[in-house]
């Protein structure tokens with residue numbers, strides 16, 4: 757299987773270049789002010805403009821309103837919007853219909869029930885991204901560097917294209933792939949030397965480990 761690799765929370769041309777060089781299929785830009793990885797729409801547009809054709813730009817939004825979403829699509833021209841808040845299937849389907857942009861919805865996986873309930877996004881999204889639920893004390897709905905019980909995914913009958921996120925790093929991504937069969941893996945904080953500061957060596961190691969996982 758050709759496995760896709762998303763490197764998220766990039767904020768500099770150097771780290772975007774490192775992700776591209778390492779073989780990422782997707783690079784992600786977080787537009788959410790409380791995040792240490794937040795980039796303005798102007799910054800995201802500039803980073804996106806330098807991407808080579810084969811690498812997809814993912815813009816991460818959290819419960820953005822209609823104006824912000826429309827401006828974001830117009831300025832950044834993302835290939836994908838990653839909805840990482842409490843966006844409903846109806847809202848996402850509407851945005852997708854109006855913009856034509858591929859839509860992913862992050863789901864914080866607490867239990868097998870969460871997974872079965874995520875089927876309500878079928879038809880509204882192009883991909884579900886299974887992530888850990890945020891720890892109680894966190895101000896962020898994602899990007900917390902925590903994982904969840906991958907065994908839940910191994911026994912789940914996927915009705916929608918999907919990917920795996922949540923606490924992935926160069927040391928655990930191969931095991932995560934073996935445990936879940938994830939067709940796409942996504943990492944952010946596990947590739948940093950400090951919050952919001954991506955480490956090119958960790959990006960390269962993550963991509964290599966994901967590519968060569970058995």
Ligand SMILES: O=C(O)c1ccccc1N[C@@H]1O[C@H](COP(=O)(O)O)[C@@H](O)[C@H]1O
Nearest residue numbers: 764791898899900901922923943944945
């Ligand atoms: O990265 C953030 O700051 C962030 C903020 C708000 C929502 C999601 C966020 N990150 C995304 O969460 C997943 C998992 O991240 P991690 O690897 O556990 O750090 C990934 O898609 C991040 O881009």
